Amino acid sequence: MPEIPESFHADVHDDTVIDADQLVRITSLHRGFLYQHLYAAACLLRFTAAGMNRLLVERDEDLEAVLPGRHLYLQVKTRSRPLRWGDVSGAVDGFAAVRARHSEGKRAGQPQLVIVANVPPGPQLATKTEAADWPGDVTVLTPQAAAPEEWLPPAWRDLEEGIAWCTREAAQVPFSSLAPLTLVWKLAARVVYACTGHGDQAFTADTVEDLHEQFVKELQAFPVLAHDYLPQADEPELLTDDRVRLITGFSGAGKTAWAAHAAQHCPEPLTYFDTAALAADAVAGGLARELAGRYLDAEQRTALPHASGLDLLRAVHQHLTGTPVAVVLDNVHRLSAAELRQITQALPTARFVLLGQPRPDQTTLTAYLSITGESLNGWNADRVAQVLADAGAPADAATVTRLMTLTGGLPLYVRNAALLAKNHYAHDTARMCQALADRQHIAPTAQDLILEEIFEGLAPQAQTTASLLALAEVPLTENELSRLARDVGLGPRDCARGLRTLAGLGNLQRTGDGLTTLHDATRALSADYTPHHTHTAPARPRPQRHPLRLFDYAGASGPLGTPAGPHRADRPTAAPRQPRLLLRPALRRRPQADPADGGRRSHRPAHRPFRCSQRPGHPGTRCRRCSGPQTVHQ
Numbered sequence: 001m002p003e004i005p006e007s008f009h010a011d012v013h014d015d016t017v018i019d020a021d022q023l024v025r026i027t028s029l030h031r032g033f034l035y036q037h038l039y040a041a042a043c044l045l046r047f048t049a050a051g052m053n054r055l056l057v058e059r060d061e062d063l064e065a066v067l068p069g070r071h072l073y074l075q076v077k078t079r080s081r082p083l084r085w086g087d088v089s090g091a092v093d094g095f096a097a098v099r100a101r102h103s104e105g106k107r108a109g110q111p112q113l114v115i116v117a118n119v120p121p122g123p124q125l126a127t128k129t130e131a132a133d134w135p136g137d138v139t140v141l142t143p144q145a146a147a148p149e150e151w152l153p154p155a156w157r158d159l160e161e162g163i164a165w166c167t168r169e170a171a172q173v174p175f176s177s178l179a180p181l182t183l184v185w186k187l188a189a190r191v192v193y194a195c196t197g198h199g200d201q202a203f204t205a206d207t208v209e210d211l212h213e214q215f216v217k218e219l220q221a222f223p224v225l226a227h228d229y230l231p232q233a234d235e236p237e238l239l240t241d242d243r244v245r246l247i248t249g250f251s252g253a254g255k256t257a258w259a260a261h262a263a264q265h266c267p268e269p270l271t272y273f274d275t276a277a278l279a280a281d282a283v284a285g286g287l288a289r290e291l292a293g294r295y296l297d298a299e300q301r302t303a304l305p306h307a308s309g310l311d312l313l314r315a316v317h318q319h320l321t322g323t324p325v326a327v328v329l330d331n332v333h334r335l336s337a338a339e340l341r342q343i344t345q346a347l348p349t350a351r352f353v354l355l356g357q358p359r360p361d362q363t364t365l366t367a368y369l370s371i372t373g374e375s376l377n378g379w380n381a382d383r384v385a386q387v388l389a390d391a392g393a394p395a396d397a398a399t400v401t402r403l404m405t406l407t408g409g410l411p412l413y414v415r416n417a418a419l420l421a422k423n424h425y426a427h428d429t430a431r432m433c434q435a436l437a438d439r440q441h442i443a444p445t446a447q448d449l450i451l452e453e454i455f456e457g458l459a460p461q462a463q464t465t466a467s468l469l470a471l472a473e474v475p476l477t478e479n480e481l482s483r484l485a486r487d488v489g490l491g492p493r494d495c496a497r498g499l500r501t502l503a504g505l506g507n508l509q510r511t512g513d514g515l516t517t518l519h520d521a522t523r524a525l526s527a528d529y530t531p532h533h534t535h536t537a538p539a540r541p542r543p544q545r546h547p548l549r550l551f552d553y554a555g556a557s558g559p560l561g562t563p564a565g566p567h568r569a570d571r572p573t574a575a576p577r578q579p580r581l582l583l584r585p586a587l588r589r590r591p592q593a594d595p596a597d598g599g600r601r602s603h604r605p606a607h608r609p610f611r612c613s614q615r616p617g618h619p620g621t622r623c624r625r626c627s628g629p630q631t632v633h634q
Helices: 020-045 085-103 123-130 159-170 180-195 205-212 255-264 280-295 298-302 309-318 337-346 362-369 381-390 397-407 411-424 429-442 446-456 460-471 478-487 492-504 520-527 547-552 566-570
Strands: 054-057 063-067 070-077 110-117 138-141 202-204 244-248 271-274 326-330 351-356 508-511 516-518 592-594 600-602
Touching (some): 020 054, 020 159, 054 180, 085 110, 085 138, 159 180, 244 255, 244 362, 255 326, 255 351, 280 326, 309 337, 397 411, 411 429, 460 516, 460 520, 478 492, 516 520
Parallel strands (some): 244 351
């Protein structure tokens, strides 16, 4: 390696070092040790692929790899000039004593010495290695030469090349909860620790798995049903003889609730996986983690090759032969037809139930998968009438039919319409339907109006709670939501009250492991709301202006028992969901401030007129936006 130029040391103390030669010697010494420790870390990354039993450090050689039937002794050299015979003569001559130990049966396996160097051999050494009397069990591995065994890491020219190689290799560790570069430095540090005599200076299969911090656990579960489930009209069976099925429905159609209810009565084990919070290229790896956590034992997980994505999913499938596997994949409209086809092909013996919204390329998707799409048709008139009656807003047949026309019979909207009629239209469903019909020309759909009016009628605590849930791309724990709520001056009791209100409306989805997220149909509406600060708490900035603070919450309750810290925010696969919070990079539209309402941002686009929020038939009620009579605002 080149010597450090004098200019490198200038300006540190506005002066050069006193003994530059000593600095060069010390720097070269540390560079050599780090190269050796990185090479040991590279061997640890290849531990499973090599079928290694143990890796020893600083024993008879720098490194010793104990494998079935053979014992490799590795000496690591770094030089700034071509390698000379004097650099390796001690190791080559001393290897005779190692051979004797193996010949006497004191050590098992066939011995081999590998000298790893960052530079090619000089002319003299090159001549010696090619001579007939050069030992057949001694190999010089340089960046220009191929490794004597396929699993051995290559020799690198410098540290930067070694770090890059190790980082690429670390990225292939299945289910690692550490960022690749973080894993590399951790392994190198543990090698240094072992070189001091810790753990008999040995790494075994058990210790290597712990060092990789592989987190394999089934993280997702079917959401908990918020209401007693009411079957939809002609709804399909969850599992049939078809290997792949596609069930579509608009947001709010009850797809997830249908699957969660059907799973409770399904005799076969089901794996639920929601793609909503993942990038498309992370879905295959995430699904592999879920299946490995449910079906594979510790030995099978350890035996998985270093791979990611679809390759890892295929490797998991190799262990599932003969095991009945059924997967419910939710929100598949976020994936392309080609991506879905690749996932289903990676698990050729598993059955898939794909849940998603209608999509422009649905014909292409069904053709790719050779299937016929199915749909949820919503509630029939009897179910709608039952929901209205249970909410205290009964209606005649004509009104029920009209409400079905407005809502499509979609469960989320029917339930919200029933509560809207009860709370804001004096239990008069017919008047509510007329009001929605009158306003439909200024909104995309009646469903939007229902959600809009429900949201405007919520208490500020519920509105704020919904807006905080909308800021997160992943489900939140109660502790995480409480932290965010405190940041906008919302106390724990008010936050809990808001959650109860949202749950009663069916706008929340809760998982079996205590996580909470907002229903997709209300996310855009809630995300555009500016939280009001309660009168008991000092005003604080809006949460989305503090993305770093939100990320600081990420590691606060990590299940691996590791300390929280901002460095964990770059760990998308850490246990169980790292980073814990992901802010949406951009909302669907920037809210417009309304000066008449104290600067509150409206969720309606500024270019479209909207009617005053006063309800018809309530004399004396003033508009909450302008304090004036019912009117149309531009």
